[in-house]
Amino acid sequence: MSTPTAAGVSVMDVSALCVLVDVLRDRGYAVIGPTVRDGAIVLDELDSAERLPFGWGVTLDAGTYRLRRRDDGAAFGHAAGPQSWKSYVHPARERLWSRDGDGPVVAADETPRRPYAFLGVRPCDLRALGILDRVLGQGRHPDQGYARRRDGVFIVAVECIEPGRTCFCGSMGSGPAAEEGYDLALTELLDGSGSVSSSPGTPTYLIRSGSPAGTDVLAELPATPADAELVAHARDAVDAAAERMGRSLPADGLRELMVENRESPHWDDVAARCVTCGNCTMVCPTCFCTTTEDVTDLTGEHAERWRRWDSCFDLDFSYIHGGSVRMSGASRYRQWITHKLSTWHDQFGSTGCVGCGRCIAWCPVGIDITEEVAMLRAGSPDERTTAGDGAEGPR
Amino acid sequence: MTDTSARRLPTLAVWKFTSCDGCQLTLLDCEDELLPLAGQVRIAHFLEASRESLPGPYDVSLVEGSVSTPDEIDRLKRIREVSGVLVAIGACATAGGIQALRNFADVDEFRSVVYARPEYVQTLDRSTPASAHVRVDFELRGCPIDKRQLLEVLTAYLVGRKPNIPRHSVCFECKARGTTCVMVAHGTPCLGPVTQAGCGAICPAYSRGCFGCFGPVAVDGAPAANVTGLVERLRALRMADDDIVRALRTFNSAAPEFSDAVPDGPSGRTR
Numbered sequence A: 001m002s003t004p005t006a007a008g009v010s011v012m013d014v015s016a017l018c019v020l021v022d023v024l025r026d027r028g029y030a031v032i033g034p035t036v037r038d039g040a041i042v043l044d045e046l047d048s049a050e051r052l053p054f055g056w057g058v059t060l061d062a063g064t065y066r067l068r069r070r071d072d073g074a075a076f077g078h079a080a081g082p083q084s085w086k087s088y089v090h091p092a093r094e095r096l097w098s099r100d101g102d103g104p105v106v107a108a109d110e111t112p113r114r115p116y117a118f119l120g121v122r123p124c125d126l127r128a129l130g131i132l133d134r135v136l137g138q139g140r141h142p143d144q145g146y147a148r149r150r151d152g153v154f155i156v157a158v159e160c161i162e163p164g165r166t167c168f169c170g171s172m173g174s175g176p177a178a179e180e181g182y183d184l185a186l187t188e189l190l191d192g193s194g195s196v197s198s199s200p201g202t203p204t205y206l207i208r209s210g211s212p213a214g215t216d217v218l219a220e221l222p223a224t225p226a227d228a229e230l231v232a233h234a235r236d237a238v239d240a241a242a243e244r245m246g247r248s249l250p251a252d253g254l255r256e257l258m259v260e261n262r263e264s265p266h267w268d269d270v271a272a273r274c275v276t277c278g279n280c281t282m283v284c285p286t287c288f289c290t291t292t293e294d295v296t297d298l299t300g301e302h303a304e305r306w307r308r309w310d311s312c313f314d315l316d317f318s319y320i321h322g323g324s325v326r327m328s329g330a331s332r333y334r335q336w337i338t339h340k341l342s343t344w345h346d347q348f349g350s351t352g353c354v355g356c357g358r359c360i361a362w363c364p365v366g367i368d369i370t371e372e373v374a375m376l377r378a379g380s381p382d383e384r385t386t387a388g389d390g391a392e393g394p395r
Numbered sequence B: 001m002t003d004t005s006a007r008r009l010p011t012l013a014v015w016k017f018t019s020c021d022g023c024q025l026t027l028l029d030c031e032d033e034l035l036p037l038a039g040q041v042r043i044a045h046f047l048e049a050s051r052e053s054l055p056g057p058y059d060v061s062l063v064e065g066s067v068s069t070p071d072e073i074d075r076l077k078r079i080r081e082v083s084g085v086l087v088a089i090g091a092c093a094t095a096g097g098i099q100a101l102r103n104f105a106d107v108d109e110f111r112s113v114v115y116a117r118p119e120y121v122q123t124l125d126r127s128t129p130a131s132a133h134v135r136v137d138f139e140l141r142g143c144p145i146d147k148r149q150l151l152e153v154l155t156a157y158l159v160g161r162k163p164n165i166p167r168h169s170v171c172f173e174c175k176a177r178g179t180t181c182v183m184v185a186h187g188t189p190c191l192g193p194v195t196q197a198g199c200g201a202i203c204p205a206y207s208r209g210c211f212g213c214f215g216p217v218a219v220d221g222a223p224a225a226n227v228t229g230l231v232e233r234l235r236a237l238r239m240a241d242d243d244i245v246r247a248l249r250t251f252n253s254a255a256p257e258f259s260d261a262v263p264d265g266p267s268g269r270t271r
């Protein structure tokens, strides 16, 4: 972990973002970043920095996401949207191979034509990419498709000074500062501080490099060395963000809590509210499960094998000979949260949750992982504060 | 390759019951795939495409429509007897269809209001799915059914494998295609979380909530959707119970997970 010093940190104004996008595009990258579409800040390929969501923010809560106008010009003044970078490195659908008649099996090469540059990666998502690297990119059988897409991704991280109401990276040790795994890291300052002529509301960016590739790109940007005072000011703002997380999930005893509560009546309580739709797993930046599907054409001569996202909330996910193992909603929710917070440690040596809050905001019925843990800790379903009591369980 | 002219092609029959014909149209709508299909099956009975009707038995029968008259019960039983595989297609054949709204009303009453000579109209007081009367090998959901899913089912039966028809929610398809959730981001009521996938999540892609055309998520006939959980949320989004009941009793009215989700239905709507 490197502590940035004034010596390694530069400052630039908002116009430099345009240069950054242009430089990355000139170097052959497909630049993916946030932009406004359909009432949300989504990820898309950007042909220029002008498509960044300047002046847009979001209001988040369990089951609620609303785009709102900010009273400043922030480009990164928003928390996690409906997609994560997972959609690019581990896409929802991927062809694995195809075969015609008795011909050879032809492996699909779904390598992106141009390597990705991810612009605006939050520290929590940076950590999530690290987890995916561990799960899919390493081990005895690395996922080749993942490796092809992930190799050479250029990452521009953006630190958080304004966490959302569903954020809890502070609890999970994955933010709000960017610590490793980036090529460039930005801190967006909106209070008018900074050596570049700027007024309150107009963003100024501190920028530092985390890799040789980052240093190379940084050299092409109109940035000047930042003075130590400004760097300290930015550091304070990021540190203060840690204290202003909208939610928290105290880590102590979490692994054991899940193991000890295998038979808790609380699972039925969650199951009365959870509609087993699977949204939480699909928006989660670390949920990686997939299933394979074989398709044939009408003649049976052409066959293809596809892989697509699956979810522990899907009944077919636990289908083995004769039927599905986890039929009840209670067992499926328990599987999800236990894997995220407990058995992930056994399997991959870390937590599976980075505290991005997506599963909370994008659950259509507003189920909140932090609140479910709090209720488990409290040991009684009656401690609950949210609505939903009296609802019938799925079965 | 097999010479298709020499081998006996499996026969396909398409039957209509109480329905709008939209699902049969989906088969005609297969355009590019129709010729290859005709090379793989002998279409023995499909009145919407041809008046020629070959005698059974049939290898695969597609049954569209619900059972709503006494006649239809007998006809469905005869079709079952002459069919190897019987696939119910569409919301009518799998969950009673829109016409199953009669299940919550007094048929005699509206028959007397609508028809000049109500005694000429022979109808049952319930609209029911095919599975209420005969053994059904596969239920293909949708109002109307999805063309790709229909081809998948036909292909699967032709090569003797299990159809690959997912039994998860519409939300899976929303997320896979990158649609922003209309319920979370716009506050639009949506039945997607408890509705079986298959349409490709068309409505949310046009900023509309899912109407539930593909019926409740269920596995092997057993209910698997927590519709009550969604009803709680719809109420929180200020949707009135009357409207919730109407949304749930539209295309798949005879599916109990949908029709009975609001326990005390508005007056006159109880069974």
Ligand code: SF4
Pocket: A273, A274, A275, A276, A277, A278, A279, A280, A281, A313, A362, A363, A364, A365, A366, A367
């Ligand atoms: S927790 Fe929420 S998002 Fe996840 S499956 Fe349950 S209802 Fe869907």
Ligand code: SF4
Pocket: A280, A283, A284, A285, A286, A287, A340, A352, A353, A354, A355, A356, A357, A358, A359, A360, A369
């Ligand atoms: S479990 Fe929820 S908060 Fe944790 S990483 Fe996944 S989506 Fe984010």
Ligand code: SF4
Pocket: A277, A279, A364, B170, B171, B172, B174, B175, B180, B181, B182, B183, B184, B190, B191, B192, B193, B201, B204, B209, B210
């Ligand atoms: S729009 Fe509807 S179907 Fe799509 S994710 Fe949201 S709740 Fe599910």
